[in-house]
Amino acid sequence: MLDFAARLFWRKGLTIETSWQERRRHARFKAPKGMVVGWQGGGKRDVSAADMFSMGGVFVAVAQPLPPGTGLELIFDVPSGEVRARAVVRHGRPGQGMGVQFVHMRADDRARLNRFLQQLEAEQRTRTIVAPASWFTLDGQPLDSGEIESHHALFALLHRIYSARLTGKLQLVFGRVERQLFFDGGQLVFAASSDRQDSLGEMMLRAGALTQREFEEAAALVQTGQRFGSAIAEMGVCSVEEVVGWVQRQLTQVTSSVLDYPACRYYFFSSLEKNVVPEIAIPVPLGKLLLEAVRRANDLPLEHLAEDGELRVALSPDPLLRYQAVELEESERQLIDAISGAVSAKELLSRNKLPKDKGARSLYALMVLGIVVSVPQSAGAEKEPDVAIPAPEAKGVPSEKAASVIQFAAEIRKLLELAETGTYYDLLGVTASSPPGEVKQSFHRLAQKFHPDRHMGKSEWIGLLQDLMGRLTTAYRTLVDQEKRASYDQQLAAAGAFTLGQGKTESQETVDECLARAKQCLRGHNFAGSILWLRKCVELEPDVARYRAILARSLAAVPQYRQEAISQFERAVELDAWNTSTYFQFAELYEAMRLPWRAVPLYRKILEIDPEHRKARDRLSELEGKPEEREEKSFVSRLFHRKP
Missing domain, CATH: 1.10.10 (Arc Repressor Mutant, subunit A)
Incomplete structure (x- = not known):
């Protein structure tokens, strides 16, 4: 038999091309062990291991993938003979391989490939399926890349991201189409697609929300660098709130498309590699979409x-x-x-x-x-109290008994403060004599009320609620376990705190510990959590300008806390009148609030302290050169702004 390198010369003949709409639905199968594909293109010629096969293409394992768009000639053996094809590289990842799409293939080659894939399908159906006990368990291995062949594989992948509370971008490649799902702490917060049918304009046009003329006018503005949503808002076609609503529908459509057509290759980019989560996040109801997809799937x-x-x-x-x-x-x-x-x-x-x-x-x-x-099989059958999973509550108000959103936020902070100063009994609202059943009932009541999923519309609460749920869970697991509870009671007694209510001393919760936790929250863009710990720092050391300045920066990131941020910045510059960094951040806050006349004196103060401060000089020059107010970018502009 001739070797692959000698057989890589193309044999002309009748060709058949498959549309990309068909290719995206082709089932994919794991190539037999040891199967190789000969290829040449892009000035290279090699023989590589085949990973996945379908009627639309093949994934080839190579250390250095060729650039997307590179034309290739392929040859590989199947049981009924050899198959030749012309192909093009669609995607690749260094160290992993490249996805290759078939472009032209002779009728007899296509028939041999089809018989081969039917054989693979029959063989793989008869293989032993992994035991259900391991379907949705975390193996501790980091996510990287792989092939998704069915709804089951996709659901298991999404379950892993959510359960492990991962942050990053999940990129899914469907032939020529790429879709991306963005996660922050396991929550789906954004989605994007390269498919024109998933675009905001096409979706609104199909729904009748735009006329053809409005669509074309907005499309012309997009050519100048604007995003579509920003364009239609400026045209007056839709209000800001309506645009945000349409974006929510678009993200839901992209996610639903992923769930409906799972056959693809995926790559997961952790936030540890680079900042992949968009600055503006719009929560997507992943749980609801997953339920609907499970109910529709017919291959589970x-x-x-x-x-x-x-x-x-x-x-x-x-x-x-x-x-x-x-x-x-x-x-x-x-x-x-x-x-x-x-x-x-x-x-x-x-x-x-x-x-x-x-x-x-x-x-x-x-x-x-x-x-x-x-x-595990060895797990006992301890009966839990009859606490039903509650139906979802109405949006907007946390519970029927909550008088207002402000009161609910205050209740969250009160419980977090209680977690710092009180005991597990205080936090769960029980006594030292309460039986485990009462502890569970109290915990379930609190979990139902403060679960982050129930307040997705209040992004400023998510960090606080996640912190609170973690503390409630720790208290619950301690008090319902007989041994852990006895040990905890001994610790309280030894500390003289078994009167249940005596708080921790400042020596037990140092400023350095609070600051370290605040910085950890800031690294994860959890401003709500950083505000909590920085307020503790300021409480313990009220005359340290540094803590007030960092607190002000965190407060400034949350619009409703900006007035408090101003107060903290003012106190910080009183305590340290020579810190140019604090003045600059203070001035930036005023600009964000569209108060440039208040920012000007702060930039001047910086130049008095440091005449060589280039950034302050540039900002002052720009502000004093414009008689009109500098307008802060709207939510829509920031959401749809095209980065240079």
Whole structure:
């Protein structure tokens, strides 16, 4: 047999081209071990291992992928003979490989490839499927890249990102189309797509929200560098609020497209590699979309879930997962109500009156969301109190009894302060004599009220709520465990605090510890959390300008706290009148608030202290050179602004 290098010369003949709309739906299969593909193009010729195959293309393992758009000639062997194709590189990643799309192929070559893929499909269907107990478990390995072949693989990937509370960008490649999902602490906050059909303008045009003339006028403005949303807002076609609503619909559409067509290759870029999360985040209801996708998918391994006698499940101990604000169906609620402690999944499904497929799909959906988790065979069957998962509350008001949003925010801070100064008993609202059942009831009540998912519209609360839920969970797990609770009570008694209410001393919570926690929050762009710890720093050391300046910077990042930021900056410059950095940040705040006349004296003060301060000189020159006010960029402009 001739070697691949000698057989790489193209054989002309009849060609068949497949449209990209068809290719994006081709099933993909793992190539047999040892299979290789010969290729030449871009001035190179090599033989590489094949990773994934489909009728639309192949993923080839190479250390240095060729640039996208590079034309290739391919040759590889299948059981019925050799297959030749012309192809083009669509995407690649150094050290991993490159995705290659077939462009032209002879009819007989295409027939041989089709028979080969049918054989692979039959073989892979007969392989042993991984036990359901390991479907949605965290293996501790970092996410990198891989192939998604089914809805099940996609759901498992998204479950892992959410459960591990990862931050980063998930890039999914569907042939020529790329879609990106952005996560912050496991929450889906943004989405983007290269598909024109997913664009904001096309979506609004299809929905009748824009006329063809308005669409073309806005498209012309986009050519000048504006984003579409900013253009239609400036044209007066839509208000700012309406544009934001349409953007929310666009992000939901992009995410739904990902969930409907899962066959793709993915890459995950962690925030540790680079800042990949957009500055402006619009929360996307991932839980709701996942539920809908699970209910639509027709390729889930539900029969394995229903028949596995080894799988044991329980309600998640993580309140962030257990009390998500999603609209469950009656069948899903019925399963939740039937779970008390660890129970066999097969037994759970058999003793309910649900149809077999319906019950298995409902349990699968709860496991995808993390509301129900798999537990080891040795896990006990301790019965939990009958606390139902509540239905989602109305948006806007945290609960029916909350008098106002301000009162609710104050309640969050009060509990966080109590977590610092009180005991676990104080935080959960129980006494030292309260039985475990009462502790659980109190914890579940608090978790239902303060779960971050229930307040997605209040981004300034998310950091505080996540911090609070972590503290509530720690207190709960300590007080419901007999050994941990006894040890905790001994610690309180030894410290003389078993009267339950005596707070920590300043020596127990030092300024350095608070500052370190604040900086950790700032690195994660969690301004709400940094504000909490910096306020503690200022409380402990009120005459240190540095703490007030850092607190002011965090407050300035949250619009409703900007007046307090001004007060903190004023106090900081009183305490340290020679710190140019503080003056500059103070001036930037005034500019952001569209108060340039207040920023001018601060820039002048900087130049009095340091005449060589270039940034202050430039800002002062620009402000004094403009008689009109400098306008702060609107939310829409910042959202759709095209970076230079």
